[in-house]
Amino acid sequence: MTMTREHWLGYLMGALDEHEQASVERHIASDPRAAAEIEQLRSHLHLMADGLDEAAPPAGLASRTCALLDNPGLFAEILDPNVPKSPTAPERPNRAAFESLGGGGRPTFTLMDMVVAVGACIAAVAIFFPALASSRMLAARLQCENNLHQVGMALHEFATGNAEKRYPAIAAKGPLSIAGSYAPRLIDNGIIRHPETVRCAEMNRPGIDQELPTVEQLLKAPADDVERLQKRLAAVYSYNLGNLENGKLQAPLMKGDARYPVASDVVVVKDGQITPQAHEDGRFNILFDDGHVEFISLEDLPGPMKDYFFNDKGEVAAGLDEDDAVIANGIAHPLTEDNLHLVP
Template identity: 75%
Template sequence: MTKTREHWLGYLMGALDENEQASVEQQIAEDPRTADELEQLRTHLNLLSDGLDEAAPPVGLATRTCALLDNPSLFAEVLDSAAPEDANAPTPKDKQPFESIGGGSPRFTMMDMMVAVGACVAAVAIFFPALASSRMLATRLQCENNLRQVGMALQEFATGNAEKRYPAVASTGPLSVAGSYAPRLLNAGYLEHPEVVRCVEASQNLSQPQQLPTVEQLLNAPESDVERLQQGLATVYNYNLGSLRNGELQAPLMKGRALYPVASDIVVVQDGQIAPQGHEDGRFNILFDDGHVEFISLEDLPSSMKHYFLNDKGQVAAGVDEDDAVIANGMAHPFTEEAAEEMPALPAD
């Protein structure tokens, strides 16, 4: 019966589909009581609709609403005028900015200041180590990339001569320092930019790097100016000093050896102690004869390989034989002063 009355209500409101409407009309035709009940329902619906007449909004309602939104203080006036006064009601205190945050006071308390300082300290503790680590990594990768370019230039140089030897360090004269390989590679066109032969971080830590001299400047300079010009080689990558064969100084030979060092970041020997320069963690890049570069520390090297920076006699000088490799900083000579006086100078090329 409930479902039937729902159909009747839908019939009166015109909400039935064609089949349901036809079914109700058939009930009306077959049962007169259905028509009477439908008429009663229609009467109730008419009574409900009598109070649903739409009324026009007051004139200026939108304007007054916008005015209230633009001036929130008007809300207080409206509420005060609408609410009855209560003599016993407490007097509200004036609201201050950030009252709910600061506990009623607009000023920072000591606790607020301590919290703010603690937050700043925590941010610094997180941010600056990450920044320093990123800077160290960027410096390492830059030096490694530069050293790889130097390695390719050295291999091109060696490929261009019959004996497959890297640039020779002269026995005496302006080119008798390890760093002389750098202007020679630039002079021959194997390198295009002078900054490639330097690790920026290492050169800044040692001293303010001077301008890199050219081969012509070194060879043509007065003897009194040679040492000053050579100072510009102090911050280039370490280079192999070569070795002795039958008492003569020989340039390093390119054989593609994985454990034979050719160049490295700046590493100096002071009072018998090997001291890497430049990288804050004490490690350094080494370029090997086969062209690969490793970033290692002295602790990672076997004791036998720590002689990369000293020859078999414990000197910063040329190796005593072809397998005795010594990589030295740019100002190092291949011989001690006594030995250099007895050795004939090698040609510049």
């Protein structure tokens, strides 16, 4: 006789006849692997037995079941009261008997059950929603970081396309005398194709004007319309204002410096306070001249990095020399060589 696990299970449960029982015992004696598998099955059966609770069946279960089997029409009547009653079926007492299977017909969902269910729902909400929020924040951060990487590549392409290897310049005066004016220049040059690339993912949401002005629109706009167009650039990444050289404003120079900041999430500086605007946890991404991006918290911000938002005079203005980098965002006063301040 070929031995199968069904035979071994029957052997363990005492369900085989004498001939089959003897065959299994001979097989166990001759095959150590079979003996090992049977012992494993035995251990599983013990675990199953340990998990079973002995419970007495409801009183009268057998008699009510037999009565129900003697009248099959009751099944249809119980499930659907509109089904015509079987002429041989007794009156409705059996329905009450059927309901008594649940414990006398009383409701089985008690107040304690409700409390447990509500508690489980509260626990699920407490676990799920923070995880969902954390996941959303992480996705926004990674999208923001990706956007800044693309901005970095666009800026490098712009710089390598000119002899001086400089990034887009902020004008000293006029409609382009704002930190965000680099964005329409990159877009107009075809280096960046999608306006959302120059904004953090958290800033690409309903309620923020998504349409960015072109350089031509800014230059040709009537004087009373310039400020409205400039405000559309308030949500683009903060940008390096450049520096003074022999009294003239120069565009930032591409040097490949890992500590020279080029752009960052929108950061507002007011009354000496640095306030990131994009991410809920108060941290922000910052792009450096070598192309890498760091996600930084204000608490962990090293002292020298705080100088990225002020020039060597402690002002939110263009740097005083080539190594004095200042990142800013906002609408500027008309700039001159003596007045290069931004208004947050």
